Amino acid sequence: MVVLAASVCTRGGKAVLSRQFRDMPKSRIEALLSAFPKLTQSGTQHTTVEDENVRYVYQPLEELYMVLITNRQSNILQDIDTLHLFSQTVTTLCKSADEREILTNAFELLSAFDEIVELGYRENLTLSQIRTNLEMDSHEEKIQEIIARNKEMEATEERKRRAKQFDMQRREMAKRGISSNSISSSSRFPSASEYTAAAQAAVAAESTYEYERNRTSSTRAAPPRGKGMQLGKKSKATDMYEHVRSEIGIEESAPLVRPEVEPVATPPAAASPYASNTGVMVSIVESVSGQISREGSVQGVEVKGDLQLRIADPALSKIRLAIDLPGSVAQFKTHPNVDKALFGSSKMIGLKDASRGFPSNNNPLGVLRWRLTSKGDDPSLVPLSFTCWLSPGSAGTFQVTIEYELQSEDAVLEDVAVTIPVPSEAAEVNSDSLYDHEGQFIRWRLPVISEAEGTSSGSFDFTAEADEESDFFPMEVYFKKTTPFASIDILDIVGVESGESVPFTKEIKVEAENFSIV
Numbered sequence: 001m002v003v004l005a006a007s008v009c010t011r012g013g014k015a016v017l018s019r020q021f022r023d024m025p026k027s028r029i030e031a032l033l034s035a036f037p038k039l040t041q042s043g044t045q046h047t048t049v050e051d052e053n054v055r056y057v058y059q060p061l062e063e064l065y066m067v068l069i070t071n072r073q074s075n076i077l078q079d080i081d082t083l084h085l086f087s088q089t090v091t092t093l094c095k096s097a098d099e100r101e102i103l104t105n106a107f108e109l110l111s112a113f114d115e116i117v118e119l120g121y122r123e124n125l126t127l128s129q130i131r132t133n134l135e136m137d138s139h140e141e142k143i144q145e146i147i148a149r150n151k152e153m154e155a156t157e158e159r160k161r162r163a164k165q166f167d168m169q170r171r172e173m174a175k176r177g178i179s180s181n182s183i184s185s186s187s188r189f190p191s192a193s194e195y196t197a198a199a200q201a202a203v204a205a206e207s208t209y210e211y212e213r214n215r216t217s218s219t220r221a222a223p224p225r226g227k228g229m230q231l232g233k234k235s236k237a238t239d240m241y242e243h244v245r246s247e248i249g250i251e252e253s254a255p256l257v258r259p260e261v262e263p264v265a266t267p268p269a270a271a272s273p274y275a276s277n278t279g280v281m282v283s284i285v286e287s288v289s290g291q292i293s294r295e296g297s298v299q300g301v302e303v304k305g306d307l308q309l310r311i312a313d314p315a316l317s318k319i320r321l322a323i324d325l326p327g328s329v330a331q332f333k334t335h336p337n338v339d340k341a342l343f344g345s346s347k348m349i350g351l352k353d354a355s356r357g358f359p360s361n362n363n364p365l366g367v368l369r370w371r372l373t374s375k376g377d378d379p380s381l382v383p384l385s386f387t388c389w390l391s392p393g394s395a396g397t398f399q400v401t402i403e404y405e406l407q408s409e410d411a412v413l414e415d416v417a418v419t420i421p422v423p424s425e426a427a428e429v430n431s432d433s434l435y436d437h438e439g440q441f442i443r444w445r446l447p448v449i450s451e452a453e454g455t456s457s458g459s460f461d462f463t464a465e466a467d468e469e470s471d472f473f474p475m476e477v478y479f480k481k482t483t484p485f486a487s488i489d490i491l492d493i494v495g496v497e498s499g500e501s502v503p504f505t506k507e508i509k510v511e512a513e514n515f516s517i518v
Contacts, residue, residue: 317357320350
């Protein structure tokens with residue numbers, strides 16, 4: 001079957017919309033469509049007509065025709081089935097089958113035509129799949145939108161916190177005697193620069209006043225003087241303070257300079273993205289990706305690992321790493337500058353040129369990589385198994401139950417999160433587990449999964465509206481694992497010249513990446 005063109009034309013053969021799937025000039029299509037009405041016979045139930053070159057497969061659409069132009073050797077049954085899909089697409093995308101509505105939705109219709117037929121051959125698609133492709137809905141884009149909204153909410157909370165902190169500081173200043181009247185006597189609210197200048201002046205005035213008051217009270221035994229210039233009437237609290245101080249005999253003195261205002265504490269510098277390292281640090285980094293079915297079977301899992309070396313002290317750059325690989329089935333590959341023969345014979349990682357040292361710029365350097373893949377339905381690389389139960393309810397709802405079970409008794413998983421797409425924002429969660437419901441996603445959270453914590457198995461239930469079961473998939477799974485999938489460890493690090501052990505620190509980072517339930 002070869003579809004040369006799909007067209008919507010008038011009863012007189014005028015083309016309203018046409019998409020050519022083979023290299024045909026516009027004049028040729030117009031000539032074929034203008035000849036089409038002459039071949040049809042009124043009052044007949046036929047949906048196909050032919051001339052000496054092509055076959056027309058058509059269906060009336062109110063005052064228009066949906067026409068497929070095919071070669072004469074095509075399968076008529078497949079042609080009719082394709083024609084029905086084209087007609088359903090037109091009636092779905094357009095409110096009415098008239099010329100104005102067709103032209104209004106021309107772009108969407110042409111895109112749908114391209115989804116149905118590719119280079120003249122029918123694609124195996126349904127109407128719902130075509131609509132999904134036209135919507136261009138991206139699961140990753142939705143997740144990024146959720147992350148962006150979360151960042152906006154965090155920024156809003158941070159602004160509120162800073163405003164509250166500023167208000168508390170202003171109240172504290174008022175308690176210490178720096179009132180708003182001393183800051184600005186204007187009836188309008190001061191600007192930021194005016195407020196700062198006025199506050200500094202008020203602090204300076206208060207400091208000078210305190211010094212004069214202390215100096216006067218320290219010479220209290222001197223003959224009384226007459227009333228001189230007073231900055232203001234003393235309060236009862238000030239008189240009581242001076243009375244008590246004179247009774248216990250405290251002498252105070254201060255230099256005749258204005259006290260320095262205590263500087264504002266400088267915020268700490270941003271933390272380094274890497275862990276603290278003063279010597280040698282080795283990182284075992286792994287990422288696991290794959291798919292498991294909603295029934296629990298493994299469809300494919302891949303683990304990629306990287307052994308990273310960070311050296312902060314140049315004196316420790318000439319070293320070798322002793323690696324332990326007890327029965328590991330992973331495929332290993334060393335860095336081009338690493339001695340491959342040394343690694344193959346003694347499982348030691350060192351440079352080919354022993355006179356040189358590793359870079360000591362405290363940046364991670366990958367020296368060894370490995371890869372693990374599952375064979376068939378092998379669950380050894382899947383730390384968690386999931387089983388999804390979906391039961392249709394009334395009024396287009398589904399009761400969804402998700403069960404998990406830890407596959408290995410020794411495994412410990414942290415920060416586990418299952419992101420579930422929900423077509424309708426109205427969802428009822430019937431579970432005591434931690435979860436977030438934002439827009440069209442529910443994120444089920446599990447802080448720790450382990451035998452020791454008694455969380456090796458569990459379930460999550462909710463009810464939501466959906467057209468079909470596939471609307472809840474794929475579910476994205478994220479987790480961190482405390483031990484690597486590959487049997488790899490660092491036994492020792494020794495100096496090339498001295499042969500003595502070098503102190504080092506080790507960290508393990510294992511997390512899921514593109515791990516989904518389909």
